[in-house]
Amino acid sequence: MSKSTLSQSVIAGALSFILCTSSAATYANNDLPDLGTAAVNTFSLEKETEVGDAYMRVIRGSAPMLNDPVLNQYLTELGNKLVAHATGVKTPFYFFLLRNDEINAFAFFGGHVGVHTGLFLNADTESELASVLGHEITHVTQRHLARSIEAQHKTSPATIAGMLGAILLTIASPQAGMAALATTQALATQSKINYTRLHEKEADRIGMQVMVDAGFDPNGASDFFGKLATRYRFTTKPPQMLLTHPLPESRISEARIRAQQYPHRQIPDNLNFQLAKARIQVRFSGYSEQAALSIFDKQLKHHRYTFKSAALYGKALALFRLKKYDESEKIIDELLAKSPNNLFFIDTKTDLLSQRGAQKEAISLLLTQKQLKPTSQVVNTNLANVYIEDNQVGKAIPLLEELIFLDKQNQLPYFLLNEAYKKNGNKAMEHFVKAESLALVADYKTAIDQLNFAYKASKGDALQLARIEARIRQFRQADRALEQLQ
Numbered sequence: 001m002s003k004s005t006l007s008q009s010v011i012a013g014a015l016s017f018i019l020c021t022s023s024a025a026t027y028a029n030n031d032l033p034d035l036g037t038a039a040v041n042t043f044s045l046e047k048e049t050e051v052g053d054a055y056m057r058v059i060r061g062s063a064p065m066l067n068d069p070v071l072n073q074y075l076t077e078l079g080n081k082l083v084a085h086a087t088g089v090k091t092p093f094y095f096f097l098l099r100n101d102e103i104n105a106f107a108f109f110g111g112h113v114g115v116h117t118g119l120f121l122n123a124d125t126e127s128e129l130a131s132v133l134g135h136e137i138t139h140v141t142q143r144h145l146a147r148s149i150e151a152q153h154k155t156s157p158a159t160i161a162g163m164l165g166a167i168l169l170t171i172a173s174p175q176a177g178m179a180a181l182a183t184t185q186a187l188a189t190q191s192k193i194n195y196t197r198l199h200e201k202e203a204d205r206i207g208m209q210v211m212v213d214a215g216f217d218p219n220g221a222s223d224f225f226g227k228l229a230t231r232y233r234f235t236t237k238p239p240q241m242l243l244t245h246p247l248p249e250s251r252i253s254e255a256r257i258r259a260q261q262y263p264h265r266q267i268p269d270n271l272n273f274q275l276a277k278a279r280i281q282v283r284f285s286g287y288s289e290q291a292a293l294s295i296f297d298k299q300l301k302h303h304r305y306t307f308k309s310a311a312l313y314g315k316a317l318a319l320f321r322l323k324k325y326d327e328s329e330k331i332i333d334e335l336l337a338k339s340p341n342n343l344f345f346i347d348t349k350t351d352l353l354s355q356r357g358a359q360k361e362a363i364s365l366l367l368t369q370k371q372l373k374p375t376s377q378v379v380n381t382n383l384a385n386v387y388i389e390d391n392q393v394g395k396a397i398p399l400l401e402e403l404i405f406l407d408k409q410n411q412l413p414y415f416l417l418n419e420a421y422k423k424n425g426n427k428a429m430e431h432f433v434k435a436e437s438l439a440l441v442a443d444y445k446t447a448i449d450q451l452n453f454a455y456k457a458s459k460g461d462a463l464q465l466a467r468i469e470a471r472i473r474q475f476r477q478a479d480r481a482l483e484q485l486q
Contacts, residue, residue, distance in 0.1 A: 045090055048145075052110020054442065054482050056094070059114070060411065061441030066097035066117065066284060067412040069381040070347045074276045075115060076377075078126070082134050085213035087206075088141040094409060095133075099284050103228065107136040109145060117280045122228070125306075126273035127211070127220030134207035134214075135221075142202055204251070208258050217267040218259035225252045271307050275344040278314030282321060293318035309335055313344060320348065325355055341369065343378045350382045359390040375406060384416055393424045411440055428457040428464060435471065444479035448472055 059065070066072070072095075079095035093111040101118040108114075113136045123129045139145070204221070212218045229252060282292045296315040298304070305311040312331050319328035329352045335345045346369055353362035366383040373379050380399050387396035397420050403413040414437035421430040431454035438447035451472050458464045 048109045048143075049091055050110075050481075052091075052108060052112055054478075055108055056110070056112050056409065057440060057442035058482075061443060064099040065411070066099045067410070067415075068097070068279075068284070069378045069412065070344055071097055071276055071279060072410070073343065073377045074272055078130065078273075079113060079133055079137070082130060082137055082210055082214050086134075086137055086141050086210045091140070093137070093140070096409075101285060105132050105136050107139045111140050113137065113140070117284050120277045120280045121285060123224060123273075123277075124227075125217070125220060125223075126270040127217035127267060128224040128227075129220075129273065130211045130214065130216040131207065131221035131224055134211040134216075135203045136207075137210060138203040138207040139199065142199070142206065200251075204255065205258065208255070212262050215267070217265070218262045219256075222252060222255035222259055225255055269306050271310060272342075272344065274305075274307050274310035275313050275342075278310050279317060279344065282314055282317040289318060289321040293322065309338070313348075316348060320351065325352055328352060341372060343369075343373075343376065347378055347382060350386065354386060354389060359386050362386045363390065375402075377403065377407070377410070381412060381416070384413070384420075388416065388420050388423060391423070393420045396420045409440070411437060414440065428454045428459070428461075430454075431457060432468065432471075435475075439475060439478070442482055444475045444482070448475050448479075451475070 075095045075097060079093060083089055083093050091111040093113060095113045095115065098114055098116050100116040101121065102116050103118045103122050104116045105119055106114050113133065115133070119129065119132060123132075208218055208221055211220065278296070281287060281295060285292075287295070293315065296311050296318060299311040300308070300315065312335060316328045316331040316335070319325075319331070329349070332345055332349050332352060335342070336349060339345060346365065350362045350366060353359070353365070363383065363386055366379055366386065369376070369379045370383060380403055384396040384399040384403070387393065387399070397417065400413045400417040400420065403410065404417070407413075414433055418430055418433045418437065421427075421433060431450045435447040435450035435454065438444075438450060451468050455465060455468045458468065
């Protein structure tokens, strides 16, 4: 099977459980359901972790993942804040962004939660975003995918194959995919429909409890549901999220009823959410440079913003895109004067300093921040990058190795580390790191080729040769395991 075909097969399996259907349901209390041993019998937690890792590698190689340290750190911190208040957490969670204007989020094996940038663009508050994340986190903690596999265990393999094929089609073309799903026996049976309704009800109910316990507004869910329902009520092509998570009136009303069960609290919005939204609007959406600038100029002119500093930040980013660096830096300096430790502003200031060749000043700024936030992805990634630009590769390499140690799934440190070794002429490590980055996207065969190049360039270093030989064996084993997931 070709890599493309394998990728489609694996992604279809990974995303299969997000294709949930909902209909009229009664309000349920907040008690956790008794999961019993059904999911454990079919799919152990160890197997979930193993398969989730394989799925994630294929997704990296097939989907437009966003390797932006500022946004990644924000999303991870928000996600972990919610996970800290979830019940039944049995695996680490990993949150990642896909550059896609579709409104959607999904979760799969091993605690992986993917979020489309379009979700940020269409949420007005952090509580609205948190409501979606809480829902997806609950899919993981309640092991809905493993429970689905248990239910499908009694279904014929041919039917399951047809369902996964339809799900793949849904990812590529939602309307055609939903039509295909209607013809599959697995989704045509009432028992299957009821089972996925149960998942959605659990995810809505328990997810709201998680977000409330984490300090968010319970009305975030109903506000977001209601807004989507109103916006797309008469459209012929609803967003992907409404295809995978339908919004009948009953679901919206249940969310409102649940929210009323909690004591009323005034929850202020979070500045960093609005900064993240502005960053996505300018850098990772379909807006042109001038259109992005116009958005924030209008916000500032008519005072239509939640935080003025977020609107100014968006304007500064738009000016940067237009190469109006002096105007951009003036705004960023004013923002930093009021919030000297805000990483959104620090990141952009670093970009501006690097652009005008002031690497020494950028390094000084980042070293000050590193004293405050020694493990910050934003600070250390920026610092390593500036060190490389300033030909201080020896200082960049340990920073990048630490970043990889803390997050082995993050592609960006591998790219920078490869650049660092290329710059200092270490061919063996350049190929070795390139192999590791290829393994992250499940391209094990090409990764092994790179390891063979590294082996030849190692010049008899016994320790390095042994390390390379071990990785070749591991990559061969991983490649065979991935092929078995077809």
